[in-house]
Amino acid sequence: MTSVLVVDDDPHLLRALRITLQAHGYAVTTAVDGTSALLAATQTPLSLVILDLGLPDIDGTSVLKELRGFSSVPVLVLSARHGSEDKVEALDAGADDYITKPFGLDELLARLRALLRRSVEAEQEAVVRTEAFTVDLGRHRVTRDGGDVRLTPTEWKILEVLVRNPEKLITQQQLLSRVWGPAYAKETNYLRVYMAQLRRKLEPDTASPRHLLTEAGIGYRFMP
Amino acid sequence: MTSVLVVDDDPHLLRALRITLQAHGYAVTTAVDGTSALLAATQTPLSLVILDLGLPDIDGTSVLKELRGFSSVPVLVLSARHGSEDKVEALDAGADDYITKPFGLDELLARLRALLRRSVEAEQEAVVRTEAFTVDLGRHRVTRDGGDVRLTPTEWKILEVLVRNPEKLITQQQLLSRVWGPAYAKETNYLRVYMAQLRRKLEPDTASPRHLLTEAGIGYRFMP
DNA sequence: CGCGCCTGTTAAGACGGCGTCAAGATCCGC
DNA sequence: GCGGATCTTGACGCCGTCTTAACAGGCGCG
Numbered sequence: 001m002t003s004v005l006v007v008d009d010d011p012h013l014l015r016a017l018r019i020t021l022q023a024h025g026y027a028v029t030t031a032v033d034g035t036s037a038l039l040a041a042t043q044t045p046l047s048l049v050i051l052d053l054g055l056p057d058i059d060g061t062s063v064l065k066e067l068r069g070f071s072s073v074p075v076l077v078l079s080a081r082h083g084s085e086d087k088v089e090a091l092d093a094g095a096d097d098y099i100t101k102p103f104g105l106d107e108l109l110a111r112l113r114a115l116l117r118r119s120v121e122a123e124q125e126a127v128v129r130t131e132a133f134t135v136d137l138g139r140h141r142v143t144r145d146g147g148d149v150r151l152t153p154t155e156w157k158i159l160e161v162l163v164r165n166p167e168k169l170i171t172q173q174q175l176l177s178r179v180w181g182p183a184y185a186k187e188t189n190y191l192r193v194y195m196a197q198l199r200r201k202l203e204p205d206t207a208s209p210r211h212l213l214t215e216a217g218i219g220y221r222f223m224p
Numbered sequence: 225m226t227s228v229l230v231v232d233d234d235p236h237l238l239r240a241l242r243i244t245l246q247a248h249g250y251a252v253t254t255a256v257d258g259t260s261a262l263l264a265a266t267q268t269p270l271s272l273v274i275l276d277l278g279l280p281d282i283d284g285t286s287v288l289k290e291l292r293g294f295s296s297v298p299v300l301v302l303s304a305r306h307g308s309e310d311k312v313e314a315l316d317a318g319a320d321d322y323i324t325k326p327f328g329l330d331e332l333l334a335r336l337r338a339l340l341r342r343s344v345e346a347e348q349e350a351v352v353r354t355e356a357f358t359v360d361l362g363r364h365r366v367t368r369d370g371g372d373v374r375l376t377p378t379e380w381k382i383l384e385v386l387v388r389n390p391e392k393l394i395t396q397q398q399l400l401s402r403v404w405g406p407a408y409a410k411e412t413n414y415l416r417v418y419m420a421q422l423r424r425k426l427e428p429d430t431a432s433p434r435h436l437l438t439e440a441g442i443g444y445r446f447m448p
Numbered sequence: 449c450g451c452g453c454c455t456g457t458t459a460a461g462a463c464g465g466c467g468t469c470a471a472g473a474t475c476c477g478c
Numbered sequence: 479g480c481g482g483a484t485c486t487t488g489a490c491g492c493c494g495t496c497t498t499a500a501c502a503g504g505c506g507c508g
Contacts, residue, residue, distance in 0.1 A: 084328035091334035096342065097321065098335075104308035110315040111322075118298075118320065118342055152484060169364035174226075178341060182249065188465085189487075196467060206467095215364070216465065216494065217377040376495055412454090413498080420456055430456090440454065440505085 002116065003027040003044065007037040007063075008052040008078065017050065020105050034058030038066055045138070046073050048116060050108075053079040053090065061093045068094035069153055070140050072160070074115040078103070092181075128163050130211050130224050133202045135163045142202070149201050154179060158194055159202075162212065162222035171219035195220060226340065227251040227268065231261040231287075232276040232302065241274065244329050258282030262290055269350070269361075270297050272340060274332075277303040277314065285317045292318040298339040302327070352387050354435050354448050357426045359387045366426070373425050378403060382418055383426075386436070386446035395443035419444060 004026045008014045018028045029044060031037035034055045053060030077095040079086060087098045097111050126138035133144040142149040157179045162170055173185045203209045213221045228250045232238045242252045253268055255261035258279045277284030288299060301319040303310060311322045321335050350361040357368040366373040381403045386394060397409045427433045437445045
């Protein structure tokens, strides 16, 4: 069952979206402000979030950033603002799509399908195990020897990119631009520091890593 | 390197996009019609496609469908048509995003980043085998007798150029300029050293190579 | 047969990348 | 505003890679 969280403070729009989405076979939960939206996102496993930026309590972009701190669920942003700065800000904060009001319901549904099409493929193997540790991409957790491993946000982002592409070589530029942004493509210092920290937390033998491998001069690779 | 294919029949827009994208660090290839776009997509490994729907030869949606037959590369559709039927059609045909002309370049770039964020180079599965060794271009790995062969960055670059053009004669100048840069076209010494290293690592009998062949006075050739 | 050209081979030193550590800056919750 | 966690920044030693040079061998040609 595909479950969608709709966040909007306009009760009429909320109702219209719920009815439409349910008619198309989606399970719908709703929230009217940022606080309850974040709460709902932590409690229910979601396939997609439709997020209105104009919320009464918290700035929509802040909601988005906080959400991205613990979830990689696809987010479709609704907004009344047409300015390209707004779009850029939301997209760079982690939104996957951005449409402006007023919009056609059929377009919304089509964009929703396009987003879900992508995430279905990615969601498949949400738990990756190695002999030393386990990464649960959906729940955003890492366990080792039965206990939880505490990762900082940055550590998690790096690990996530690597684990989502097992056995693949990820270049330093790809990692840097995905975690810090496209402008940081030359700060390879960061990677050295964080890869060391990840290995200390995850690898049994830091000196000879077996799962987080270095390809000197190019990038890093995760081996299950 | 993130590579983008831009498909548009308007030379001005094409030029503007190429310059902008290159300025932001993307490698850009271009096509002006559907036929050459599909051809380019089969030949080059792509990270993303920007596709204008109004092409001179084939209907844009048809191009998209055909592309989806062999590739899951993210596609961002450009179109002059604002109608929601057009958007729905393109999105359901496999597009990941749809923006209408005229559009802001910053918005285009932001949407492009959002798409790339989801897919770290789902490179096509290009694996080339010989009786002695296997080259996995997507995973960036070389195996021989079941074990991994450790290649240095330079060794890999040379091998990659040769393997991507099987049976083709690659001149020393082509190799040098692709690996070391155009300024090194006369340092044929480098090639001698690295071809020897590659053969030692890959060829069963270094004295009589069977896959990494020399064309005296001209260049080298890879035979599967 | 001897010479020159090109290639293969090897080794040694220069160089740069990587892992590591620690201290300072910054952010965030309380 | 305070304290703790996180991120940034810089420095350093080590090790692998690249560069460079020298020599051997093959081949064609005069």
